[in-house]
Amino acid sequence: MKKFLIAALLSFAMTAQADNVMTKTQDGTYIVNTTTLAQDVEGYAGATPLEVHIKKNKIVKVVVLKNQDGPKYNAKVKKQMLPNYEGMNVKKGVGDVDAVTGATFTSKAMQENIRRAVDYYKKHK
8 A cells, every 4th residue: 555655646746747837936927848848849959948937928038948959059049049039028929039040940949949838828827
């Protein structure tokens, strides 16, 4: 019985963690993690998960999570593209932000991650 209870609790914990796509902080910011939302979206070398922070229907920031794309590509996108999303009103949808030359695959993958995060936020907030 004890083994069954431990297995059931472990299974529940893993399921709860896997379903934890969006969280809300005390200041009202929603954080959408695209790790499971966009598993099929690949950059140059694999999936490019992000955390999209949204407060009062505006993107506050976008955080790049661990991925297989090279640091050079991630750095270019972080510096040249992701700041353009800050302040964007998600009620109107996410507009296209130009991809970064030299990091096109990474840029396009992150754009799709952001679109999916915003869609999820709008449906589940």
